[in-house]
Each structure stands twice: as structure tokens, then as C-alpha cells.
Amino acid sequence: IGQHDAILAVSDAVRRSRAGLQDPKRPIGSFIFLGTTGVGKTEVARALYKCLGGEENLAKVNFGNYSNEFSLSSLIGSARGYIGSDDGEIFIRVRNTDVGVILIDEFEKSNATLFNFFLDVLESGKMVSSQAIEIDINGFIIIFTSNITKEEFPTRISPELRSRFDYKGHFTRLSNQDKRKYVEYRIGSIIRKYNEHYRDSLGEDVVNYFVTNIPVDKYENMRDINKKIKIEFVKYIE
Numbered sequence: 001i002g003q004h005d006a007i008l009a010v011s012d013a014v015r016r017s018r019a020g021l022q023d024p025k026r027p028i029g030s031f032i033f034l035g036t037t038g039v040g041k042t043e044v045a046r047a048l049y050k051c052l053g054g055e056e057n058l059a060k061v062n063f064g065n066y067s068n069e070f071s072l073s074s075l076i077g078s079a080r081g082y083i084g085s086d087d088g089e090i091f092i093r094v095r096n097t098d099v100g101v102i103l104i105d106e107f108e109k110s111n112a113t114l115f116n117f118f119l120d121v122l123e124s125g126k127m128v129s130s131q132a133i134e135i136d137i138n139g140f141i142i143i144f145t146s147n148i149t150k151e152e153f154p155t156r157i158s159p160e161l162r163s164r165f166d167y168k169g170h171f172t173r174l175s176n177q178d179k180r181k182y183v184e185y186r187i188g189s190i191i192r193k194y195n196e197h198y199r200d201s202l203g204e205d206v207v208n209y210f211v212t213n214i215p216v217d218k219y220e221n222m223r224d225i226n227k228k229i230k231i232e233f234v235k236y237i238e
Contacts, residue, residue, distance in 0.1 A: 001185065001222075002178035003040050006033060009167040010048055013141065026125045027137050028100075030164060032107065032144040034153055035171030038221025041145040045103040048141065054099035061090050063114070064106040072113045077130040091129050100140035107144040108156050115161055122164035179216035179225055186229050187211070194237075206236070 013029030016022050022029075033041040049058045066075060077088035094102060104118075121127055122142070127135045148156055150170040162168070174182070187210045195201040214232060219225045 001040065001181050002174045003044065003169070003171050006031070006044055006167070006169040006171065009169065010044065010141070010143075013166065014048075014052075017139070024138060027122070027140045027142055029166045030122050030142045030144070031167045031169065032146060032157075032165045033169050033171055034146050034148055034150050036173065036221065037147055038223035039171045039174060040222060041171050042103065042105060043222075045101060045143040045145075048143075049099055049101045049103075052099045052101065054097075054101065056098045057093070057096050058099075058101060058103060059090075059093040059097035060103040060105060061093055062105045063108075063110040066110050066114060068111075071111060072117060073130065075114065076117070076127070088129060090127065091133070091135060094127065094135055094137070094140075100137070102137070102140055102142045104142065104144045106146065108146040108148045112158075115158060119158075119161050119164060122161075173220065174222065176217050179219065179222075180211055182222055182225060183211050183214050183216060183229060186226060187233070190229070190233055209236075 010029065010031060013022070013031075017028040033044065035041060045060075046058060061075070073088070075088045075090050077091060090102075121137070125136065125138045127137060129135075144165070146153075146156075150168075153168070154162070184207055187207045191202045191206055210229065210232065214225070214228055216225060219228065
């Protein structure tokens with residue numbers, strides 16, 4: 001909701017792939033979404049995953065956990081002879097996913113070593129583990145998210161890596177109209193699930209009640225609105 005350009009860029013990449021127009025030696029698309037928390041960056045990746053038929057495991061890695069000097073070995077696995085798991089997190093996630101969508105969250109919190117790793121990934125279309133095992137990610141879509149601003153982007157990410165992204169999008173704060181659309185969508189989803197499990201089903205008038213009575217102008221992002229929706233919905237059905 002409210003991020004039309006990013007949605008268009010991702011959907012166009014999928015269409016190009018299905019038409020056979022993408023470079024067969026590279027991922028379908030690599031995107032980086034910038035902007036403050038709670039405006040839909042991660043939700044775009046989750047929505048894409050579901051739209052492509054994903055049901056089990058989105059390949060998501062949070063780079064907030066990869067900021068120290070041992071980050072690379074944790075991500076791609078330890079070298080032969082070292083004690084510990086041979087598999088890094090990203091290889092486990094990618095191997096176990098049912099749809100080719102990779103989400104790298106909080107990308108800016110990593111370091112130059114991992115930036116260089118992804119520079120090679122986006123160039124070659126392959127991930128290589130510490131055991132020299134390759135995963136071909138041609139046909140995948142990689143979405144990076146970051147809370148930095150578009151002004152900070154050139155100073156935090158190298159020119160070489162910036163040039164590898166197919167789309168660089170800045171997610172803006174939502175307007176009150178967009179927030180009300182989100183309330184309508186979220187309440188509608190909650191009601192459908194509620195009606196599947198309870199005989200005293202709720203009607204569409206409940207949606208209008210919440211859209212009218214939740215003061216969206218008091219909230220900055222969708223996470224805060226979602227918390228408010230949950231609190232008010234529990235009160236409503238009590």
C-alpha cells in the first residue's frame with residue numbers, strides 16, 4: 001500500500017522473466033528498498049513470495065546479526081577443519097525455500113566483507129560456500145532492505161555494489177489515506193480468519209467500524225497501526 005513504484009519494478013521483473021527476456025546468467029532481479037521502519041519494505045518481499053506460490057519457508061536473513069568480523073563464516077559456513085557447522089545460514093535458508101525469493105533484511109548493518117560477497121553474487125548469479133559448494137540463483141529474486149535514507153545510500157554502499165541493483169527504491173511514509181486502506185485490508189483479513197473458526201460470524205460493517213474509529217493520523221507506520229488493530233479487535237469481540 002502506497003509504494004507503487006517498487007511494486008511495479010518487482011512485477012515487471014517477474015513478467016520479463018516469464019517472457020524469457022532476462023539475462024539467463026543473473027538473478028531475475030535484485031532490488032534494494034530504502035526507508036524508515038514500518039512502511040512496507042519487508043511486506044513487499046513477503047507478498048511476492050506468496051504470489052509466486054510460496055507456502056513454507058521464505059529465504060530471509062537478517063543482517064542485523066552480521067556486523068562482526070566473523071560474519072562471513074556465519075553466513076556462508078566455516079572453512080574445512082574448523083569446529084562447528086559447515087553450513088552457513090544463507091545456504092540453509094536458500095536450500096530449504098520453496099520459492100526463489102531471497103530477503104536480506106537490514107542490509108546496511110553488515111560490513112565490507114559481506115558487501116563484497118554480494119557484489120560477486122549479483123555479478124555471477126552464484127553463491128559459493130566456504131566448502132566451495134555452489135548454489136545457482138539464476139531465476140531467483142533478491143530483495144535487500146535498509147533503514148537508511150536515500151541521501152545516506154551513496155555514502156554507506158559502494159558504487160560497485162550500487163550499480164548491481166536493478167532497482168533502488170525509496171519507501172516514503174504513508175499518507176493517512178494509505179493508512180486507512182491498510183486498516184481496511186488488515187481488518188478484512190482478520191475477519192475472514194475469525195469467521196473460519198467461529199459461528200458468530202462478523203460482517204463487512206465491522207470493517208467500516210475500525211476504519212472510522214482508529215485514528216490513523218496518530219501513527220507513523222504500519223507496525224504501530226497493526227498493534228492498535230489487534231488491541232481494538234480483541235476489545236471489540238470481548
